[in-house]
Amino acid sequence: MNSIQMNPADARSPGVGEIPAVLLPTADQRYARRAARLRQLADGHPMADYLRFVARIAEVQQQLLEQLPLPSEAIAGLPARLGQGQAPLAWAQLARDAYWQRLLQHLITALHSDVNAGIAATLERLAELDPQALEVKAGALLAGQYDQVDSGQALFLWAALTLYFSQLATHLPGSGQALVGEHRQHCPVCNSAPVASVIQTGALAGLRYLHCGLCESRWHMVRLKCSNCEATGQLDYWSPEHQQSPLKAESCNDCEGYLKVFYPEHDRELEVLADDLASLALDAEVERLGFARTGVSPFLFPG
Known part of the structure; x- marks a missing residue:
């Protein structure tokens, strides 16, 4: 679960430092x-x-x-x-x-x-x-x-x-509540797979949210943990460019899966689904190394 x-939706105001569990699309x-x-x-x-x-x-x-x-x-x-x-x-x-x-x-x-x-x-x-x-x-x-x-x-x-x-x-009149545990591989709104991770900017700067490939909601998941199997310590990051690249692929040596991570702070024009499609060369390289994408690419289905 x-x-x-x-x-x-809870009428109360969020507590100081409280992390929103879900960001619904606008x-x-x-x-x-x-x-x-x-x-x-x-x-x-x-x-x-x-x-x-x-x-x-x-x-x-x-x-x-x-x-x-x-x-x-x-x-x-x-x-x-x-x-x-x-x-x-x-x-x-x-x-x-x-x-x-x-x-x-x-x-x-x-x-x-x-x-x-x-x-x-x-x-x-x-x-x-x-x-x-x-x-x-x-x-x-x-x-x-x-x-x-x-x-x-x-x-x-x-x-x-x-x-x-x-x-x-x-239009969903609700809010997300984080419970004990880290079972967050799928969207808590529609139960679909994420297309990528996004490291937020602004008030939520530095927090990682997974971006749903279907309903486009985002939900919080801690960093330095595989978004697929939740393992820690076996992650590698692959980038097509320099250290400050706006995107990387996070691969896990435990489940042999990967998912892209986007960093809008390094490119303010970044748009998750657009930049995901435009960076298929990174997918090809990471898959050549033996990792399988764990999320969905909405513009490039198999077959």
Whole structure:
């Protein structure tokens, strides 16, 4: 059981020095910032075309967030999901609202004219699927059964699903409570895997939070401990650049897994999902050394 539980929001003020267990996503310009960062990173990058393509997806996500927001009926049931001893938006127990499929259809329509013939064909096949078939594919994707979903389709399915789950998390009227123990490998909000760690700046400077690849919540986990198996003392850090690099890969010799760590203090323009995608060369190098990524890459599914 996750050692962070989501309960109804506590009206009391945080104590002095109290560390927030969970940082829920905010309804801001997240996707617009992601798109801008991807376009910035694309300049001179070997994957420039793909980075710009994903930037276009992020732009459409921002448009949908503004023009087709989460309906009120999907928000109404959120309070009852808190304080139950499990992730309130756990994907395996949550009956997904048909809204996420509407997001997918709008995403397909908006992107269709911007893509090449191969991607257009992928979008057309997705558009032809009935609601039940889409739910089956979504369930397999969320469960990590990537061999059950075409990798090209997975990109667009996830883009709609994460827009749905992140809005649910934004409207969740709760807060995280840290319990005894350090079982924090999965998101306490939706029970998904992290995409990376982030060393916070500002009021939370120096604290590590894991960033969810689905609902985009962040949850606290102490540093110098493997985010997968929680072992200490067997960690190594790999960097493509100098000591002050804004990203490193934290590998564990106990479980032979790794997860990237981002340091915004060294690059104020850093955006976790954008910089994760743009740093796949680091993934390739660490995997060449025998380590396996323990988190999900939302823009590059296997298959």
